Amino acid sequence: MAGSLKVRRRARRGRGSSAVRFVFLALFVLFVLVPIYWMVITSIKPTSDYLTVPPVWFPAEPTIVHYTAALFSYRGLQGLINSLIVASAATVLSTLLGTMMAYGLARFNTGGHHLAFWVLSQRFLPPVAIILPIFLLFRSWHLYDTHIGLILIYTVMTLPLTVWMMYAYFRQLPRSLEEAALVDGLSRWQAMWMIAVPLAAPGIAAAAVFAFISVWTEFFFALILTSRHAFTLPTVFRAFLGFQGAQYGEACALATTSLVPSIILGMLVQRHLVRGLTLGALRG
Amino acid sequence: MTQSLGTSSMAAARPHWRHSTLSNFVERHFKWLIVMPAVLLILVLSIYPLLFSMWVNFVNYDFEIPGHAFVGLQNFTTVIADPNAQSALLLTIILSVVNVAIEFLLGLVLALAMVKTFRGRGLVMAILIIPLFISPVIVGQSWALFLQRPFGPADYILSQLLGRPVEISWLTQSPWYYIAIVIADVWQWTPFMFVILLAGLAAIPAHLYEAAELDGVSTTQAFFYVTVPQLAPIILLAITFRLLDAVRLFDVIFMMTGGGPGTKTYTASYYLYQVGFQQFHLSVATAGSWIFLILLSVVIMVLVRRLLRAENR
Numbered sequence: 001m002a003g004s005l006k007v008r009r010r011a012r013r014g015r016g017s018s019a020v021r022f023v024f025l026a027l028f029v030l031f032v033l034v035p036i037y038w039m040v041i042t043s044i045k046p047t048s049d050y051l052t053v054p055p056v057w058f059p060a061e062p063t064i065v066h067y068t069a070a071l072f073s074y075r076g077l078q079g080l081i082n083s084l085i086v087a088s089a090a091t092v093l094s095t096l097l098g099t100m101m102a103y104g105l106a107r108f109n110t111g112g113h114h115l116a117f118w119v120l121s122q123r124f125l126p127p128v129a130i131i132l133p134i135f136l137l138f139r140s141w142h143l144y145d146t147h148i149g150l151i152l153i154y155t156v157m158t159l160p161l162t163v164w165m166m167y168a169y170f171r172q173l174p175r176s177l178e179e180a181a182l183v184d185g186l187s188r189w190q191a192m193w194m195i196a197v198p199l200a201a202p203g204i205a206a207a208a209v210f211a212f213i214s215v216w217t218e219f220f221f222a223l224i225l226t227s228r229h230a231f232t233l234p235t236v237f238r239a240f241l242g243f244q245g246a247q248y249g250e251a252c253a254l255a256t257t258s259l260v261p262s263i264i265l266g267m268l269v270q271r272h273l274v275r276g277l278t279l280g281a282l283r284g
Numbered sequence: 285m286t287q288s289l290g291t292s293s294m295a296a297a298r299p300h301w302r303h304s305t306l307s308n309f310v311e312r313h314f315k316w317l318i319v320m321p322a323v324l325l326i327l328v329l330s331i332y333p334l335l336f337s338m339w340v341n342f343v344n345y346d347f348e349i350p351g352h353a354f355v356g357l358q359n360f361t362t363v364i365a366d367p368n369a370q371s372a373l374l375l376t377i378i379l380s381v382v383n384v385a386i387e388f389l390l391g392l393v394l395a396l397a398m399v400k401t402f403r404g405r406g407l408v409m410a411i412l413i414i415p416l417f418i419s420p421v422i423v424g425q426s427w428a429l430f431l432q433r434p435f436g437p438a439d440y441i442l443s444q445l446l447g448r449p450v451e452i453s454w455l456t457q458s459p460w461y462y463i464a465i466v467i468a469d470v471w472q473w474t475p476f477m478f479v480i481l482l483a484g485l486a487a488i489p490a491h492l493y494e495a496a497e498l499d500g501v502s503t504t505q506a507f508f509y510v511t512v513p514q515l516a517p518i519i520l521l522a523i524t525f526r527l528l529d530a531v532r533l534f535d536v537i538f539m540m541t542g543g544g545p546g547t548k549t550y551t552a553s554y555y556l557y558q559v560g561f562q563q564f565h566l567s568v569a570t571a572g573s574w575i576f577l578i579l580l581s582v583v584i585m586v587l588v589r590r591l592l593r594a595e596n597r
Contacts, residue, residue, distance in 0.1 A: 021397040028394060029411050031471065036414065038437065039426040055437040101322040108315035115319065122330055124528045124584055128553045129577040132560050132570045133333035133340060156329045159322055187307060188314040217419035219535045220553075224561055234421045241542065248435055255422045266417035267410060274483040277416075277476055281521060282483055 036259075043067065043252035050248055066249030067257070074239050074247075075231075076254045083233040083258075085147055087215040090154035095208040097155070098162025099200070103192055105163070106170035107178070116167065123160035123279065127220050135224055145229045153221050158211040161279055165210070168280030169203035170196065206272035213262050233258050340570045347564035359571035363559075368547050369572060372555035373579075379462070379551065380530040383469045384523060390470065391477025391522075398478075399485045413479060415472045424539030427468040428455060461541050461549055468536045473529075477522050484518030485511070517591075524587040531580060552576050 044062040071077040101119070104110040111118075134153065135144070143149030173196065181191045197204070219234040226235065233254075240251035266273075274282050310317060341359055343352040363369050394412065398405065415423065431438045431454035443450040454464045488511065496506045534553040541549040543558065550558070556576070560569030 024393065025397050025408060028390075029408060032411055032414060032475075035426045035430045035471070038430050039422075042429065051434050053440060055440055097322040097325065100318040104315050104319040110315045110319050115323075119322075119326070121584075122326060124580075125330065126532050126553065126573075126576065126580060128532065128534070128556050129573045130330055130333045130337070132556075132566055132573060133337035134329070135561075136340070136345070136566065137333055137336060152325070152329055156325055159326060163322065188311055192318070213417055217417070217421075219419060219421045219538075223538075224557075234419045237421050237425055237539065240425065241539070243429075243435070246435075248429060251425060251429070255425060259418050259422055262417045262419075263414055266413065270410065270413065273413060273416075273479055277479060278521060278525065282480065282518065 039252045040256050042248050043256045045249060047249065050246065066253040069247075070250040070254040070257070074236060074250060074254065076233070076236050076257065079231055079233040079236040080257065082147065082230055083216060086150045086154060086230070086232055087212050089147070089151045090158065090215050091208050091212040093151065093155040094158040094162045094211045095204060098159050098207065098211075099166050099197065099204055100192075101159075102163050102166030102170055103196060105167050107175065107196075116164075119160050119163050120279070122156070123164075127157075131221065131224055134221075138225055143225075145226045145231075147230050149225060150222065150230055150232070153225065154215045154218065157218070157221070158214055161214065161276070162207045162211055164279035164281075165207040165275055166200065166203060166280075168275065168283075169200050169207075173199050203272075206269045206276065209265050209269045210272075210276040213265055216258075216262050337570045337574070340567055341574055343567060345567040345570070347566065355567070359567045360575070362568050363572040363575065368550060369555055371547070372550040372552050373576075375550065376531055376533065376552040379465065379469075379533060380527060383466060383473070383533075384527050384530050386466065386470050387474045387477045387526065388519075388523060390474045391481050394474070394478040395481035395485050398482055413475050416475050416479075418472070420472060420535035421539055423468055423472045424536040427464065427471065427536075428540045431455065431464055431467075455541055456545055458548070461545070464540060465533075465536055465549065468540065469530070469533065472536075473526060476526055480518060480522040480525075481515065484515045484522075487518075488514045520587075520591055524591055527587070528580075528584065531583075 041056075041058060043066055044064065045056060045059045045066075046061055046063050049056040049059050071080070105116050138144040138149050141149075143152070177199070178191045178195045181195045182188065186194065217234065218232075222232040222235045223238075226232065236254060237251065240247050240254075243251070269276065342354060342356060344355050344359075345352055398409065398412075428436075430436045433439055433451070433453060436454070438454065439450045439452055442452075452460050454460045492510050492514065493506060496510050501509065532553055533551045534557065537543060537549055537551055537554045538557075543550045543554050547555075552572075556569045556572050559565050559572065
């Protein structure tokens with residue numbers, strides 16, 4: 001009897017708190033969506049709708065002129081292409097090298113904990129600490145404002161992520177299949193590529209997507225290491241600083257162009273998000 | 285490697301190339317060879333630059349003054365004596381602590397609200413994580429657009445809600461520029477805390493709550509005696525990861541205030557960028573970045589050591 005009373009009381013309190021819960025969630029969802037909505041809407045607003053009071057929440061005559069202006073007059077297209085090249089190449093390189101290293105760490109305990117934590121420490125190194133010497137070295141190595149230079153620096157930037165995500169992943173996989181393959185006459189190299197890597201494919205794909213997103217959204221290195229030639233999409237936004245020319249539509253069109261691919265990719269790896277954010281430390 | 289695994293009959297058919305010297309070498313040193321490319325790349329593009337900058341610290345490396353004369357500790361004294369450097373460091377500390385604290389609290393409440401399933405939870409989840417996939421540059425730009433008059437609707441919305449005219453210049457008026465920066469950072473990174481804490485909450489075994497319920501413990505008590513201790517290692521992990529990124533704050537500053545008005549919103553990263561790449565006092569900026577790095581490694585050592593201890597427990 002007492003038990004059922006308690007349960008009923010708990011249920012009632014649950015209903016009250018769930019109302020608070022939904023109000024809070026609704027407010028936060030609104031907080032997340034409103035600036036994005038404002039940006040996307042601005043990208044299709046005609047110029048005459050910019051400064052009205054009250055603000056125009058949906059333009060009567062949507063337009064795409066800002067997209068063509070952003071892509072062609074502000075070199076957004078060039079930035080987009082550069083970003084695609086750099087992010088894809090760095091992702092491939094980082095995933096390849098990272099997976100190999102993670103395999104060595106997980107299966108052979110190469111270098112013990114020290115090597116693994118040395119790689120992790122790279123993740124916590126603030127970019128501003130290495131950007132000055134990198135800038136000077138890139139100038140003397142002729143890597144300044146080149147795709148190759150950016151690809152290499154982004155590979156190093158994303159290696160801690162790919163190494164640690166895959167390190168955690170390989171440790172979960174059973175060794176027995178690779179051991180059997182070795183007994184069957186495969187070399188260690190073959191056992192890795194033909195047995196372990198295919199088994200780890202979902203993890204590798206997720207790690208690659210996270211690496212791609214972090215390169216795609218990176219600004220600081222690209223700002224300092226590129227100028228007219230290899231500049232990536234995020235650096236193009238400098239053109240709109242302060243909005244002296246009131247290029248609200250162009251800025252928003254470019255932002256929308258940039259965030260669509262990374263949000264789509266992000267949704268694809270949503271299941272692996274906890275791993276990605278904690279470099280494999282948590283499974284989620 | 286145990287022989288019992290697999291069949292040994294297949295082993296007789298080993299291809300002849302396995303006996304070549306190269307593949308023997310690869311086989312023998314395999315554990316080192318597969319980590320080598322990544323290690324070499326990090327050595328060349330991260331460790332070597334750091335060592336190189338050790339030398340830059342003590343010479344004059346300035347695009348306005350030719351030559352690289354040895355100047356001893358002068359670069360360090362210059363940066364330490366610079367009031368802009370001091371206020372930038374202070375602002376970095378304050379903003380990092382405030383941002384991470386707000387993000388943690390909001391993230392925790394969100395995680396508690398989302399831990400039970402309800403209709404539409406998947407959609408809400410997908411919306412909440414969107415900011416994680418957006419470039420901080422775009423976050424800075426879109427908040428600047430949203431807040432700043434005459435274009436942004438923020439003042440209009442506020443005046444409608446409050447029923448009186450609101451005229452705030454979010455990016456130029458004290459203290460609103462600090463608040464604008466915090467809003468942008470909290471908008472982007474609360475989901476980070478939320479996602480990690482939600483994973484932590486979901487991993488707490490249900491029988492602990494059932495036991496607490498049998499003991500007649502109230503929801504509040506259950507939160508403090510079951511949830512918090514169980515979640516502690518994950519809280520530490522989330523705060524460590526977030527804090528070490530929060531101190532880098534640059535992109536949002538760059539897009540929203542440009543360090544201004546004046547030097548009011550200079551953070552450590554933004555200050556070093558200004559000194560190094562706008563004024564081209566590369567040596568002074570390098571010395572500053574080393575001071576920043578040393579201060580940061582103290583924080584890292586404390587937090588990461590705690591983290592490892594919590595993991596081992």
